Amino acid sequence: MAKTKTDIREAIMTAGRLAVQAHGYNALSFRELAKDVGVKSASVHYHFPTKGDLGAALARRYTEEGSAALNELLATMSNPAQIMDRYVAIFRAALANDNRMCLCGIMSAELDDLPEEVRVEVDKFAAVNLAWLERVLVIAQPKAPKPALTDQATAIFAAIEGAQLVARGCQDIGIYDRSIRAYRGTGLIP
């Protein structure tokens, strides 16, 4: 089967996402990426004229796919605790996959070096997650005041990203698991 234009574009985006999740945006290289995909770096520039275009496309796609998966979760499950089980499992999967991180989490660490178009996508990812978490919390704690749930959603997102970061840094996924367990124990996570 011949490679179509879309095939290569998709291959670039997949390889790019994996590379960023493992090494960050700064370490993303057109040459390396091209080698992975099996083309020349100039061809990558054809599909993504600048590195900023590529980074923004990666982050946008990451957010879109994440958002779709989260909405699917909310649509098919009703127990908040079970929903949150799945949520924390998503972030755990990145770690389990070769000690990778959330794409937008790792990009947050590199914020000062990101082109503006990438930065806005990182912000969007956080916004999508916070809004979704708040929806779950409304189900879990219908009587709680709304502002408190907003804070809690923020705290949950930050806590999970942090658990992923520290677990990655220590190369010990057990740190992630123990942190999540403690979050649940205190009721931070339903």
Added chain:
Amino acid sequence: MAKTKTDIREAIMTAGRLAVQAHGYNALSFRELAKDVGVKSASVHYHFPTKGDLGAALARRYTEEGSAALNELLATMSNPAQIMDRYVAIFRAALANDNRMCLCGIMSAELDDLPEEVRVEVDKFAAVNLAWLERVLVIAQPKAPKPALTDQATAIFAAIEGAQLVARGCQDIGIYDRSIRAYRGTGLIP
């Protein structure tokens, strides 16, 4: 006043720490660093032969100074809630200082690109913080079983690092403050 050898070394380490906290280890450049300090890049190589040496020295110093400050805290204060107030304030200060991050937190995100000698220092920083947090928790919750406190210490450290990461990514220190407030509300942080 003339610059002694130690002056230059210290200036390099200070500028280096600030640069890493703002841009990460990968973005740390001998040329930029030399320009900041007012010497040539070859001179920086004289004090720190390789980039790995410099990174490891920065992380080691960061851990040592942090450890000393934390021990001082424990020695002069007795109320766990007040002690934790000071602890979260330390991490907040980095954010307030030009949206910087914990040096070892940002290095954790770059883990795959770190030389081994830097990696071990990052691990040490986490270990020092976890051990210290556990000591504070033992004071705050003397009746709790030890393993639970270990988990809680891990969770607190991860949560604070995460709050810092997300707040930095969104360039909104309010995210840090709201997260910490929620952590306290649930009792995760005493």
Added chain:
DNA sequence: GCGTCGCTATCTACCGATAGACAGGAAACA
């Protein structure tokens, strides 16, 4: 006088980006 220490100058390797050639297929026209 012999180390110490910062300098100049240079090396190799890699970066993102661009120019220009070329193959192949679709589209337009006879």
Added chain:
DNA sequence: TGTTTCCTGTCTATCGGTAGATAGCGACGC
């Protein structure tokens, strides 16, 4: 239908810039 034209997508080759690292020189202090 046969021919010409245009566009798409990839290639080779190269640019200017920066990275970390090194060799060797000269100034200065013990």
